[in-house]
Amino acid sequence: xxxxxxxxxxxxxxxxxxxxxxxxxxxxxxxxxxxxxxxxxxxxxxxxxxxxxxxxxxxxxxxxxxxxxxxxxxxxxxxxxxxxxxxxxxxxxxxxxxxxxxxxxxxxxxxxxxxxxxxxxxxxxxxxxxxxxxxxxxxxxxxxxxxxxxxxxxxxxxxxxxxxxxxxxxxxxxxxxxxxxxxxxxxxxxxxxxxxxxxxxxxxxxxxxxxxxxxxxxxxxxxxxxxxxxxxxxxxxxxxxxxxxxxxxxxxxxxxxxxxxxxxxxxxxxxxxxxxxxxxxxxxxxxxxxxxxxxxxxxxxxxxxxxxxxxxxxxxxxxxxxxxxxxxxxxxxxxxxxxxxxxxxxxxxxxxxxxxxxxxxxxxxxxxxxxxxxxxxxxxxxxxxxxxxxxxxxxxxxxxxxxxxxxxxxxxxxxxxxxxxxxxxxxxxxxxxxxxxxxxxxxxxxxxxxxxxxxxxxxxxxxxxxxxxxxxxxxxxxxxxxxxxxxxxxxxxxxxxxxxxxxxxxxxxxxxxxxxxxxxxxxxxxxxxxxxxxxxxxxxxxxxxxxxxxxxxxxxxxxxxxxxxxxxxxxxxxxxxxxxxxxxxxxxxxxxxxxxxxxxxxxxxxxxxxxxxxxxxxxxxxxxxxxxxxxxxxxxxxxxxxxxxxxxxxxxxxxxxxxxxxxxxxxxxxxxxxxxxxxxxxxxxxxxxxxxxxxxxxxxxxxxxxxxxxxxxxxxxxxxxxxxxxxxxxxxxxxxxxxxxxxxxxxxxxxxxxxxxxxxxxxxxxxxxxxxxxxxxxxxxxxxxxxxxxxxxx
Amino acid sequence: xxxxxxxxxxxxxxxxxxxxxxxxxxxxxxxxxxxxxxxxxxxxxxxxxxxxxxxxxxxxxxxxxxxxxxxxxxxxxxxxxxxxxxxxxxxxxxxxxxxxxxxxxxxxxxxxxxxxxxxxxxxxxxxxxxxxxxxxxxxxxxxxxxxxxxxxxxxxxxxxxxxxxx
Numbered sequence: 029x030x031x032x033x034x035x036x037x038x039x040x041x042x043x044x045x046x047x048x049x050x051x052x053x054x055x056x057x058x059x060x061x062x063x064x065x066x067x068x069x070x071x072x073x074x075x076x077x078x079x080x081x082x083x084x085x086x087x088x089x090x091x092x093x094x095x096x097x098x099x100x101x102x103x104x105x106x107x108x109x110x111x112x113x114x115x116x117x118x119x120x121x122x123x124x125x126x127x128x129x130x131x132x133x134x135x136x137x138x139x140x141x142x143x144x145x146x147x148x149x150x151x152x153x154x155x156x157x158x159x160x161x162x163x164x165x166x167x168x169x170x171x172x173x174x175x176x177x178x179x180x181x182x183x184x185x186x187x188x189x190x191x192x193x194x195x196x197x198x199x200x201x202x203x204x205x206x207x208x209x210x211x212x213x214x215x216x217x218x219x220x221x222x223x224x225x226x227x228x229x230x231x232x233x234x235x236x237x238x239x240x241x242x243x244x245x246x247x248x249x250x251x252x253x254x255x256x257x258x259x260x261x262x263x264x265x266x267x268x269x270x271x272x273x274x275x276x277x278x279x280x281x282x283x284x285x286x287x288x289x290x291x292x293x294x295x296x297x298x299x300x301x302x303x304x305x306x307x308x309x310x311x312x313x314x315x316x317x318x319x320x321x322x323x324x325x326x327x328x329x330x331x332x333x334x335x336x337x338x339x340x341x342x343x344x345x346x347x348x349x350x351x352x353x354x355x356x357x358x359x360x361x362x363x364x365x366x367x368x369x370x371x372x373x374x375x376x377x378x379x380x381x382x383x384x385x386x387x388x389x390x391x392x393x394x395x396x397x398x399x400x401x402x403x404x405x406x407x408x409x410x411x412x413x414x415x416x417x418x419x420x421x422x423x424x425x426x427x428x429x430x431x432x433x434x435x436x437x438x439x440x441x442x443x444x445x446x447x448x449x450x451x452x453x454x455x456x457x458x459x460x461x462x463x464x465x466x467x468x469x470x471x472x473x474x475x476x477x478x479x480x481x482x483x484x485x486x487x488x489x490x491x492x493x494x495x496x497x498x499x500x501x502x503x504x505x506x507x508x509x510x511x512x513x514x515x516x517x518x519x520x521x522x523x524x525x526x527x528x529x530x531x532x533x534x535x536x537x538x539x540x541x542x543x544x545x546x547x548x549x550x551x552x553x554x555x556x557x558x559x560x561x562x563x564x565x566x567x568x569x570x571x572x573x574x575x576x577x578x579x580x581x582x583x584x585x586x587x588x589x590x591x592x593x594x595x596x597x598x599x600x601x602x603x604x605x606x607x608x609x610x611x612x613x614x615x616x617x618x619x620x621x622x623x624x625x626x627x628x629x630x631x632x633x634x635x636x637x638x639x640x641x642x643x644x645x646x647x648x649x650x651x652x653x654x655x656x657x658x659x660x661x662x663x664x665x666x667x668x669x670x671x672x673x674x675x676x677x678x679x680x681x682x683x684x685x686x687x688x689x690x691x692x693x694x695x696x697x698x699x700x701x702x703x704x705x706x707x708x709x710x711x712x713x714x715x716x717x718x719x720x721x722x723x724x725x726x727x728x729x730x731x732x733x734x735x736x737x738x739x740x741x742x743x744x745x746x747x748x749x750x751x752x753x754x755x756x757x758x759x760x761x762x763x764x765x766x767x768x769x770x771x772x773x774x775x776x777x778x779x780x781x782x783x784x785x786x787x788x789x790x791x792x793x794x795x796x797x798x799x800x801x802x803x804x805x806x807x808x809x810x811x812x813x814x815x816x817x818x819x820x821x822x
Numbered sequence: 823x824x825x826x827x828x829x830x831x832x833x834x835x836x837x838x839x840x841x842x843x844x845x846x847x848x849x850x851x852x853x854x855x856x857x858x859x860x861x862x863x864x865x866x867x868x869x870x871x872x873x874x875x876x877x878x879x880x881x882x883x884x885x886x887x888x889x890x891x892x893x894x895x896x897x898x899x900x901x902x903x904x905x906x907x908x909x910x911x912x913x914x915x916x917x918x919x920x921x922x923x924x925x926x927x928x929x930x931x932x933x934x935x936x937x938x939x940x941x942x943x944x945x946x947x948x949x950x951x952x953x954x955x956x957x958x959x960x961x962x963x964x965x966x967x968x969x970x971x972x973x974x975x976x977x978x979x980x981x982x983x984x985x986x987x988x
Contacts, residue, residue: 045916045917045919046916046919046921048924049915049916049921049924050916051924052921052924052927053899053908053912053915053916053921053924053927053931054859054899054900054902054903054912055857055858055859055860055898055899055900055902055928056859056900057859057924057925059858059861059925061852061858061861061862062852062858064853064856146842146844146845225959226923226925226959227861227863227864227869227871227923227925227926227957227958227959228861228863228923228925229863276923276924277923278861278863278923278924278925279922279923279925279959279960281959310865311863311864311865311866311869312865532923533922533923533924533925533960534922535922697919698919700919701919701922701960701961701962701965704961704962704963704964704965705922705959705960705961705962706962707962708961708962708963709959731864731865731866732864732866732868732869732957733866733868737868737957737959739950739953739954739955739956739957739963740949740950740951740953740954740956740958740963740966740967741950741951741953741954743962743963743964745964746962746964
């Protein structure tokens, strides 16, 4: 008997081809809008055309008169059932259908349920709403003005537009650090509002069955179990009578974590009509009303010593949350994990002051591969670092190297209190510099300058906290942020694995089986993976913030180890030796003194059902709930080189190198796919993507004509490299990776363009660096801000 | 609403459906014919998730009325594979990890098939340009380009073997 080849059975480290692909390439995926139930009706939403207005009246009589219309819901009707408002995942409230007034353009005002979606759309147009417009607030400065209109006049004790004031770090220690500084470097940035915009929009099919009292909801959700808990609270139905099914999802990117009014309305409509009700929003509905990303104003100062050492950092964030505070994030942290900034650098003191405000815009903020605001944290960090290096007149790579946490300093306590797990930041940077040709770049830049071309190089070295999180600190709605896996090994050695995570394209059905293969030696193809059905999958917190591998992936390894422990007892029984004499190698137990005498894991599985020892419970299955001891801290070095055309402001990427370290790679092919997708989002934000609002509160960016996604033509090529520093506390040494590239990528592009413009007197151009902004910066020699407009009243 | 009868050859099979004149072809394919591999991803004709082949050429089926397809041949993702074998484009997407969530994949593969039917040996730039009417949020396109080039190579090899030649 020769030992199994782990790569051949699709174990850890195999670039195993995906099982998901078999159905997707045949058009046999099962997404929400593919599902058709007997007697199913269709729902459409009427949205507010204005940003801030009192609702004077809603006349639905013409809509009711259209043949095929079954129900027209308004806020008033929802209010009678105590459903006009719902709780958000941030302990605020959000209007399901507006009762008193509308607070953002695109807000849900009424909905129609009809025999077919075309009729429902017709009927929405037949609803007449009279609005009395109110002054509009489109940015935080306006919201904080003393005469600003109060947006949330529905809330008791809310006398201004402040959502929260929050603080972390050591204010006094940071003041002392600044007192000792040779130099203080400053920067101000706006990370603009963007939208995760999965190609598949949000939708649901609610199916309430009066005969069983059971509510089944097929839904685009990244966190079906949280949704079940939320629906139970909102609809006052018992949890065991609610089944949430998240089928195949056409991308989530954080957009599909929150609870949306459309879900709630479809549920109520199904309860009232006792028929299935399908709601599928269109792209405009998705972009204008569902969870956006970012929209944070960042101000920072860094205290520096002449030799390049960072002594302290001050950060101030002003974040725009729209009309309702609906972020899906751990409840203890009001601006997510923004205080993970500078975790890669050994900084003695740091302090963060954060303020969140309401505006007349759609709710959201935490989405789009942000890992709970780490996108903003790392963008700020790496832009600040470049500004500091410039102020010191130091090489940008050298400045980073001087301040990195050293390899032998882990676990490392950051100035904001996080404990980072492991890292080789210097090595990661070196691999990147070598790959990009850093040593020759200044020569190339000079040569290009002689031809009137502006070359630039931009570095972003970052680390991020993934895998929320331990039960002491991390919860959503009070539910601790663990995750889970349940493994059943059948008599023939085939297996069924279910987890509390929910893939949206990240390949869980392929990679979880690889962890089982690694732990048990069962070929990955013998393990089928399921997620997303709350009646069958163990309770978990879902997939976002790159938490699946750190938490659910750990649970998969742990449950497989429980199975192995029982299989060892079965093996001892079959081999007629004591358990202490049994050794394990991949897929097989053998007698220590006689290695040829052994039984396979499959033979143990058969015995579990047919030949177990006296007193042993039959069967071979178990469940593991994993409360992670810490976050995992992957890190990366991203380097872009660009060429800027000074005549037009157009910039092109010459080369892009990504060096990622996420510890042990379960499936390198899938890891690389995640990185390339993430880098493309980073490029989109740096180059073309934002949602803005005009002074009247009209959303500019509510469709793909205005909200730009890069195509294959614009997207640059990416060169990927790796370093492997395992996570010491994770069962298989793996860290999260899915969001790293989007988190760390944008600063590399911006730093590169800023480097190209060195000597023009420009310190910052806010993203997206559209050609007109770059051109303006070049011709005026000034920074270009992307701040939204402030209303100019005559 | 008045109803019209539409006859379309879909994936080689003649189908007759009664539709309202305003019904979009994408919706007829998805709901009328129950071929749900064709997806809708936007409302402004940008994303290409609804791409099907009309008489062999890619069209965005969200931007055509079903009645306009009367008398034409439509190929959807469900008709891409043969009886037992996958189309080389499908194999290429799986082998080169050209898909993640799978939502853009049907439209992307049909556009790729149309490109390869016209140009069996495209350059990377030609592939990128041909696919620029199809948006993908997951992959960053790099592996999609590799998938299409993989399929092109496989098709050329197969053509060489059967003597179809250059």
